[in-house]
Structure formats: C-alpha cells, structure tokens
Amino acid sequence: MSGAAVAGAMTPGRTATGPAAGPWLLGVRHHGPGSARAVLAALRAARPAAVLIEGPPEADALVPLAADPRMHPPVALLAHAVDDPGRASFWPMAAFSPEWVAIRWALDHDVPVRFIDLPAAHSLALKEPAPEEPGEGPERAEHAQEEEVTPVVDPIRVLAETAGYDDPERWWEDVVEHRSPTGERDDGGMGPEGAAPDDAPGDALAPFVALAEAMSALREAYGDGGQPRDAVREAYMRIQLRTARKEFGDEVAVVCGAWHVPALAARTTLGADRALLKGLPKVRTDLTWVPWTHRRLARQSGYGAGIDSPGWYGHLFEAADRPIERWMTKVAGLLRGEDRFVSTAHVIEAVRLADTLAALRGRPLAGLGETTDAVRAVMCEGSDVPLALVRDRLIVGESLGEVPDTTPAVPLQRDLTRSQRTLRLKPEASERELDLDLRKETDAARSRLLHRLRLLDVGWGDPVAGRGSTGTFRESWRLSWEPELHVRVAEAGVWGTTVLTAATAKAASQAVAATALADVTALAEHCLLAGLPDALPVVMKALADRAALDADVGHLADALPALARSLRYGDVRSTDTAALTEVAAGLAERICVGLPPACTGLDPDGAETLRGQVEAVHGAIGLLDTGAEPGTGLRERWDAVLHKLAARDTVAGIIRGRATRLLLDEGRLPEDEAARLMGLALSPxxxxxxxxxxxxxxxxxxxxxxxxxxxxxxxxxxxxxxxxxxxxxxxxxxxxxxxxxxxxxxxxxxxxxxxxxxxxxAPEGARRDDAAPPTGGFGPGLDRARADAVEPVLRLLLGRPPEPAEAAV
Structure with missing residues (x-):
C-alpha cells in the first residue's frame, strides 16, 4: 500500500467498505476519545457475543468491579510479582479509554469480556528490574501495554507525515477526535455513542477498516517496528482469539492497539503460535485495581502513556455537543475562581477567535492549539502566566480515580485505607500542605501515620518548615499521593499487615543492621516521631552498643543532635524517653572530653566540618541541659569546653571564632573579653x-x-x-x-x-552628642536623646503610666 493510499484511507469522511461479519478487530489508540466513541458505535451496531480486550488475562476476575458505582476512572490494573513487589506494571484506563468503554458496555449488556494479552506472569518475568536511581523506581515502572505497544517507529507520526502534517497530535484530532457523534448517550452514561441504534455494522466499522489498512501498510514497511517481543504477545492473542471463536463463534469483538490488528488478522497455525510461547519464564503475580491520575497519563509527567492532554481529551469525550463553547466556559470558571476578570463577552470572543483560527489553518474544527491560542489572547491578555494554570488544571487535569473497598489489596493497603478514612486524610493527586497541632489527638495520630509511612519508604508526605509557630507542637507536611505509592505499599507489606506492625518490624531490622552511630540515633528519632514503642528497646540497645564502641568525636557529634531532638519531641508527645536521656548525657560527656584535642591539626575542610558539628552540639546541649546546680550541670561543662576552644592558638581559626561567638551570644563571655580575643586573632x-x-x-x-x-x-x-x-x-x-x-x-x-x-x-573618647560624626551602633558614648525616645514606648508595652513630663508632651 503506497503512502498516498495510507493518507487516503485515513482522510476524514472516507467510507471504507468491509465485511460486516465477525470477528471484528477494533484497532484503537489507547486513551483516545475518538477511538472510544468509535468502539462504542461498533459494539452497539455489531452486538458481539463476547468482547476481548488487550490486557493481562489474570485480571478477568477483576472485571466485574468496573460496574461498581464506587469505581471512578481514571484507574489502573496493577500487577506485581508476589516475591518482588517492586517489579510491577500498570494498565491505566481513563473514562475516555477504548478499553474502559468496551468493559463498561459489555458489563451493561451482560456480554462476556476477557483480557487476551500475554499474562502478567510472563511479562513481569521478562521485564528486567529498573535500577534505583533518582527519577526511577516504581514511578518508572513501565505500563507493559504502552511500553511494548509503542514501537520504535511511531505509527501515528508516520501516518501524519504521510498525510502532510507536521504535528501527529493535530493530525489525530482532525482525523479522529473531530468526528462528530451522530447518536445519543449510551444508557450506561459513558459518553457519546457515535452511532445511532440502527447504524449498520459496516458503517460503524468503516473507521477500523481504514485504520487496519494503514497499519497493514506500516507493518509491511517496518515489520515489528523494533519491538521483537510483540511477536510473542501477538501469538498469545491469536491463541486466545481462536479459543473465543470456538466458544462464541465469529461474533467476537477484539479491542486492541491498532498496531496489532494486522498480526491478529494474519493466518498462522496453532503450532507456530505455541512454539513462540514455549519456554517463557514465569513468576507468581497479584493483580488489583488502583486509583490513577490524569497527570500520570500525560507525557510530561515522565510516564509515557501516549497523550499530552488527558483533561482536554476527557472533555472531548464527555461533551455531547458544542465542545468548544463548553471548554471556554470551563476555562472562564477556572480563571474567575483565581480572581481574574473574565466576562461572558470574553467567552464569546474566545470561541469566535478559535473558530476563525481553525478556518485559517484549514482544520475541520478548532482543536487544542486553536483554543489555547484564543484563551491566551482573549482571557489571559497575552500572558502565559494564567495560561500555565489552565494547562495544569484543565488541559492535563488533576483527577484522581477511586476504587471500591471490595477491590483486592494487600493487608497493609487495607489498613492504610482504614487509617486514612478514620483520620480524614483523603489521598489527593494535587499537592497540598497540612499543618498539624500535636496537642490535638487527631493531628498527633496523623503525624504518627505519616512518619510511619516515611519509615516504610511510602513517600506520601514530606515534612516542611512551618509558616507559623516554630514550637515543637507544630508540624507541617506537603502531601501528594501518586499512584506508584501502591507499589511501595505492596513492597512494605513484607514487614507486616498493618502500618504500625510493619513500621515496627522495619525499624527493629534497621537498628540491628545499622553500622553507623548517626544512623541509629536518626532511627531512634524516627521511632519517637512515629510512635513505635515496641521498636524502641531494640533501637536503644543498638544505640548503646554503637555508642560504647565508637570513639570518633565527629561521629558522636553527628549523633547527639538527633537524640536531643528526640527528647524534645518525646516530651511533646508524652513518650517515655528515660533511656534516651541516659544515652544522650553519656554522649555529651564524651564529646566534652574529646572535642578539644580533636580540633587541633585540621586542614581547612576538616575545620569547616568540625565547626558545623560544634554548632550542632551547642544546640543539642541547650536541649539536654537538665538544670543541675550551677557548676555541675552539662551546660557548665560545655561552656568550659568552648572557653578552651576560644583560647587555644592550636585550634583552627574558624573553630576559635565560632566558639567565641557562641559564648558571646549566650552571655557567657564579656564583651571586653570578646574584643580581646578578636584583637589577638587579628594581631599583626x-x-x-x-x-x-x-x-x-x-x-x-x-x-x-x-x-x-x-x-x-x-x-x-x-x-x-x-x-x-x-x-x-x-x-x-x-x-x-x-x-x-x-x-x-x-x-x-x-x-x-x-x-x-x-x-x-569616632575620635577616642567622643560621645554621641559630640560634634564628631557618629559611626553608628553602641559606641563608647551614650546617645541619650535616642534612649529617651524609646522609654515611652516601653512604658506603653509594659502597661506603666507615663511620667508627667511625657504626658505633657
């Protein structure tokens, strides 16, 4: 088939002729609303006896959950290896995904529906685990369907270039997405049907026949498109199609990626297909439904699901008529909610401009490019700043799906879901900040849950600096639920069936395995923040053992601040910290003894590192001071150490300067003495x-x-x-x-x-009120006029009546 023939087959309005008898191979673009409308039209017209869908067959038992009223897309099938939950794959489905539409149609009409792709047991075994690097991990766990369906040769791009388009998305909109539906909504309420009830099967199948011709030409030219594993998947799908035809006859509809249609239509023998599947590795797998997000369907999120604008596609699927007018109304509502002035006249003018741009560019209808240009010019006054908000909230979207409580899940996930419901912490796709007051029981429980999840590497929340009070009873978190966290929860399930038991078991295991003293002290802090009393004895024993064996002052200095914070937070959370107090006091005493010798003979880098440790220990001592009698408490011991550091010439200059400053700020060093030390340090x-x-x-x-x-x-x-x-x-x-x-x-x-x-x-002996120009600040003289001006304000603040002279003034 020539390039011109490909372009002609996919030209809008062309009616392809083809057999109306089954099986019907409905080639689609995943997450395409035009494909979804066409699939609905074909299914309604053909009324197949069974529907086969590209996806893992292990998910057949989960299909009935799609009809649950509490199931709201976007959702995804999650498959993970039982023995290695980090090896996982997703099959996302939005409301406008052809696969989801086919499932809902089949359930609404009591038609059997089955998945026919290569089982997840094989696909996960064939998939190499991704290295744990920044930006990788579960969030990079490829969607097996998308990763393997999308060839090295992008068929949409090739077809668009053949038709004379430089933008494949614009070509796809013109050819598929702008095909106006002719019928009404399905009784299942899933969007435009795209065909009237009396449409003939041949008419409804015309788009799929044309797309199959185009894909056949591409497969002849490019073979497997650089994806040799497709041959294995397609062999399995052909076997499943043969099995379905034996059971239901030829009245079978297959919904799959258009790239696979020529392979499924090819004539092969059962023996040849089975030979391709012989010897495939296999792992035990679990499958479930999990919530998904529109943001994860977008390419810019780092997850290549194949569409740039899921929010826009969702709108095209849901809008039964006048999609541009309805879209501009949505945009206006969003901008008005952000206190921007957008009137009805703006909406009318934006619609007119979008239609005009479409006519000038030779497009059948205004697409995303035209509507975006119109919004920028009319509603955003040419600025890209508010337009970025439109892209984020509407074009991409922030939708987070929901799954019913009856969905299979690991026990840890069920316990987490119960905790989220009890604490009224609903997972949300959009990022938000949560301020907690630990004096309140509910907020304290929320804090413990978030800290336990962090200990389990389930990064739902990250602590941030609070904007209000800095007291220990305040905590601020930045929350954002990503679908891949379900994989993290599955991985953490090896530690226990509840969040509490899993966090406790993992903390105890980490305490035994830790080799660095600072790691154990940080773990002790986590245990207190997370409320893990059963893990503390194990952690404390490991802490005492490491502290007794570690003689490096630097290591002790790194460990002490975490212990001090633990004691501070433990007091707020009413946690028993007696054992921590004893260990912390011992560490502080050893630091006081070993620090002065450790501060001598250092190179510049070592001196800078130790300066930071001195500062950290100084802050920790302030938290650990038990208020003993003057001269015997920890504070006095530390002050003596700082005086030694400030006075010794052999100590690195940066440490001597910092010790002097710390003493001066604490009022432990007279100003004259600080000036003397500076004079010595800066002497010729x-x-x-x-x-x-x-x-x-x-x-x-x-x-x-x-x-x-x-x-x-x-x-x-x-x-x-x-x-x-x-x-x-x-x-x-x-x-x-x-x-x-x-x-x-x-x-x-x-x-x-x-x-x-x-x-x-200033000249020596000069006063503030002398004629000599002042140098500012607190010099040898006293500026009485400035001091007198402050007194009335102080009296007002203290609630004392003003002096008679002041009252007269």
Missing part, C-alpha cells in the same frame, strides 16, 4: 589566612554577625584595622574567604557597614 603576628578564618567563624554566614558588627564599634574597628593592615601580597590569599563571609549578609547590612567604614571610627 597572626597569619592572614588564619585571621580570615577566625572572622569567618565569628561573624560569618547567616548567624547575625553582620548586625553584631553594625552595633559594636569596637569589633568593627578591629576588623577594619586588621583588614587595612594585611600586606598586598597576602591580601589576594584571604580575599575569597572574606568575600564568602561578607556576601552572606543581607543587602541592608552590607550597605550599613559600608557607610560606617566610609565615615571612619
């Missing part, structure tokens, strides 16, 4: 690189060091004097470190420091 005898490192530790980063220099003239003067005294040949060596230090300040802080340096220091 100190190497410039070491002095720059001290400055980085003292005022670097986002620790508020810039404001400290703004408000303390002495420290700023010391830094300025040292910096101007660095020799020219040494200045280039310290410049990168200084740039890193000061570039982290806020722009306003940098600007203020520049102004202070430009003015220069």
């Amino acid at each position: 005898g100190a190497p410039p690189a070491d002095a720059a490192a001290w400055i980085e530790g003292f005022v670097g980063g986002t620790s508020g060091g810039g404001m400290l220099l703004v408000h303390d003239e002495r420290l700023l003067g010391l830094v300025d004097t040292w910096l101007t005294g660095v020799p020219a040949d040494r200045f280039t060596g310290v410049l990168p470190l200084l740039r890193r230090t000061f570039s982290a300040y806020e722009p306003g802080v940098r600007r203020t420091l520049g102004e202070l340096v430009r003015r220069g220091p």
